[in-house]
Amino acid sequence: xxxxxxxxxxxxxxxxxxxxxxxxxxxxxxxxxxxxxxxxxxxxxxxxxxxxxxxxxxxxxxxxxxxxxxxxxxxxxxxxxxxxxxxxxxxxxxxxxxxxxxxxxxxxxxxxxxxxxxxxxxxxxxxxxxxxxxxxxxxxxxxxxxxxxxxxxxxxxxxxxxxxxxxxxxxxxxxxxxxxxxxxxxxxxxxxxxxxxxxxxxxxxxxxxxxxxxxxxxxxxxxxxxxxxxxxxxxxxxxxxxxxxxxxxxxxxxxxxxxxxxxxxxxxxxxxxxxxxxxxxxxxxxxxxxxxxxxxxxxxxxxxxxxxxxxxxxxxxxxxxxxxxxxxxxxxxxxxxxxxxxxxxxxxxxxxxxxxxxxxxxxxxxxxxx
Amino acid sequence: xxxxxxxxxxxxxxxxxxxxxxxxxxxxxxxxxxxxxxxxxxxxxxxxxxxxxxxxxxxxxxxxxxxxxxxxxxxxxxxxxxxxxxxxxxxxxxxxxxxxxxxxxxxxxxxxxxxxxxxxxxxxxxxxxxxxxxxxxxxxxxxxxxxxxxxxxxxxxxxxxxxxxxxxxxxxxxxxxxxxxxxxxxxxxxxxxxxxxxxxxxxxxxxxxxxxxxxxxxxxxxxxxxxxxxxxxxxxxxxxxxxxxxxxxxxxxxxxxxxxxxxxxxxxxxxxxxxxxxxxxxxxxxxxxxxxxxxxxxxxxxxxxxxxxxxxxxxxxxxxxxxxxxxxxxxxxxxxxxxxxxxxxxxxxxxxxxxxxxxxxxxxxxxxxxxxxx
Numbered sequence: 001x002x003x004x005x006x007x008x009x010x011x012x013x014x015x016x017x018x019x020x021x022x023x024x025x026x027x028x029x030x031x032x033x034x035x036x037x038x039x040x041x042x043x044x045x046x047x048x049x050x051x052x053x054x055x056x057x058x059x060x061x062x063x064x065x066x067x068x069x070x071x072x073x074x075x076x077x078x079x080x081x082x083x084x085x086x087x088x089x090x091x092x093x094x095x096x097x098x099x100x101x102x103x104x105x106x107x108x109x110x111x112x113x114x115x116x117x118x119x120x121x122x123x124x125x126x127x128x129x130x131x132x133x134x135x136x137x138x139x140x141x142x143x144x145x146x147x148x149x150x151x152x153x154x155x156x157x158x159x160x161x162x163x164x165x166x167x168x169x170x171x172x173x174x175x176x177x178x179x180x181x182x183x184x185x186x187x188x189x190x191x192x193x194x195x196x197x198x199x200x201x202x203x204x205x206x207x208x209x210x211x212x213x214x215x216x217x218x219x220x221x222x223x224x225x226x227x228x229x230x231x232x233x234x235x236x237x238x239x240x241x242x243x244x245x246x247x248x249x250x251x252x253x254x255x256x257x258x259x260x261x262x263x264x265x266x267x268x269x270x271x272x273x274x275x276x277x278x279x280x281x282x283x284x285x286x287x288x289x290x291x292x293x294x295x296x297x298x299x300x301x302x303x304x305x306x307x308x309x310x311x312x313x314x315x316x317x318x319x320x321x322x323x324x325x326x327x328x329x330x331x332x333x334x335x336x337x338x339x340x341x342x343x344x345x346x347x348x349x350x351x352x353x354x355x356x357x358x359x360x361x362x363x364x365x366x367x368x369x370x
Numbered sequence: 371x372x373x374x375x376x377x378x379x380x381x382x383x384x385x386x387x388x389x390x391x392x393x394x395x396x397x398x399x400x401x402x403x404x405x406x407x408x409x410x411x412x413x414x415x416x417x418x419x420x421x422x423x424x425x426x427x428x429x430x431x432x433x434x435x436x437x438x439x440x441x442x443x444x445x446x447x448x449x450x451x452x453x454x455x456x457x458x459x460x461x462x463x464x465x466x467x468x469x470x471x472x473x474x475x476x477x478x479x480x481x482x483x484x485x486x487x488x489x490x491x492x493x494x495x496x497x498x499x500x501x502x503x504x505x506x507x508x509x510x511x512x513x514x515x516x517x518x519x520x521x522x523x524x525x526x527x528x529x530x531x532x533x534x535x536x537x538x539x540x541x542x543x544x545x546x547x548x549x550x551x552x553x554x555x556x557x558x559x560x561x562x563x564x565x566x567x568x569x570x571x572x573x574x575x576x577x578x579x580x581x582x583x584x585x586x587x588x589x590x591x592x593x594x595x596x597x598x599x600x601x602x603x604x605x606x607x608x609x610x611x612x613x614x615x616x617x618x619x620x621x622x623x624x625x626x627x628x629x630x631x632x633x634x635x636x637x638x639x640x641x642x643x644x645x646x647x648x649x650x651x652x653x654x655x656x657x658x659x660x661x662x663x664x665x666x667x668x669x670x671x672x673x674x675x676x677x678x679x680x681x682x683x684x685x686x687x688x689x690x691x692x693x694x695x696x697x698x699x700x701x702x703x704x705x706x707x708x709x710x711x712x713x714x715x716x717x718x719x720x721x722x723x724x725x726x727x728x729x730x731x732x733x734x735x736x737x738x739x740x741x742x743x744x
Binding site for chain 1: 383385391404407494497498499500501504505508564565568570571573574724725726727
């Protein structure tokens, strides 16, 4: 009758954590390695594609969409493993090595599920909502530079463009909340829109403060300026409070704990996507994690030196590593903190974050003319 | 310029929280009238788990009723066993050996810890801290392992019987229990740092769902709900049963009456339960004996009369009322379930709160639907 439980194996969990991070880095490394191969035989073809405006745009869009789909699989696996590590459990273990293929299996499952549309749903809104949420995500990725050359479109006004485009998500979420004709969905949609629009303000002000001190809105130039010293040190009086505000706003924009009210499971079942199933649901999920990567990547570009790093690793890999570190920070916050109430969350934004971001903007003005 | 004004009218929204909602603890249905995010009124609908237990008690001999009580408050079934056993002992005039009384108290307090740990985990999930749930269940797992080594079951123990307990502690039980307590204190401190002191958690819990002292008394609240409202009342001390009058423990009482007070009372009760268990283990080690069960005739016919037993279950005052007419079966059994009493407080408390608070308040009452519906 031996029922004495074995002591929790902390060392095992730490080992898994290390193995998991290594696996993630390995996959990114292989991707980066492939990109550095001498593709001599493909050169003429690539040059033709690169010079052809439509083919070039098509190729880049193809790469971006596939990157979103594939990196989200890895991110979800990573979040599950990381949450498991925090919660003294294993996370997915059965499909693939250490459960690496679990998310792929889940995606296949979602693809084969019935696409249920409630009878009393507002059909057009219900059908279009996942795409309204997903398309802005693709658009933002188009200007996200992984390195000086690895960028879909090096837009000079990228920072402004990103802010403008990502707000469209709110329309998609609202139409999802309304279209499902479910009271919980509606409450979740209303919460999400209120939250997105409120937290957009301090975020924009902080981004503009960074634009003011650096004098550019181009993502690539933001990074090349940080050669030698990252913004968070170089522009410390603006960048350190700015980074913190940006991170909090990003958490709120991404509907992550402690701001996960729109999908607060214990209150609203599943929030605005309660009525969605199958691939439509997967699109919301995809957009959520892709937005997470983008927000973290944007923070890395603004504050943490983008792809810059010692030459032992390729630039794109440096960018990916930094972004994953920021995402992991967000995950730690998510799995630690309780959830705020709606009025507390709005109060926190309007009474604290907005004034704080304005102060940061004032500091930026003085810092810029120093 | 012509100005047209349009009267904007809004009508409230009625939603069903439950019976299949992620945060109703069991099959409880709340019909909630909402005005935006604000709860205007709430009507609890119960009965989804009604099994007619009180009626079933009337057609079975006394001692065969004990297993049913496991299914009342399934998170603390030993406490239910104890309550009905006491009622049977009282009606039949049975004396319980001293050693059995200590074992009973030990088991009940361990079960109280397990029950409060479930509260801790589910309540933390209700306010959004999902990780605490797994930490609480990790500790609970060890309590369940201890109880399993004693009783063979992990949830419905059916171990405390009328007249005593069926067997003595298994070998090494004291050592394993003490080893658990050594790890349990740091775990509780960890929880204090992770959850109790957290600013968001405090913002969600302090000043929410206040039950005034007057309201608590007028609804006959008991247990942690009453003690969180400043009522210094614990049946283990007010009307001692078993050997509680020989044990040293404090009764935590907080005057605030809010969600936080109820939460903190339960956390402190776990610490006190550890103290009680330690004393019981010490006594059991120092006083070895073998008498743990009173002799009861095969056909147990108590004299005509009635008996009432009051015990402090993890949820509050759990009482059994029994009437005997001298036949082998009871004529009438009534269960005074604390969860039922506390659930009736809910409509009063939910008026005008935010829907997120409603979930936190429901969680803080720690109701078990098996006990409400019986």
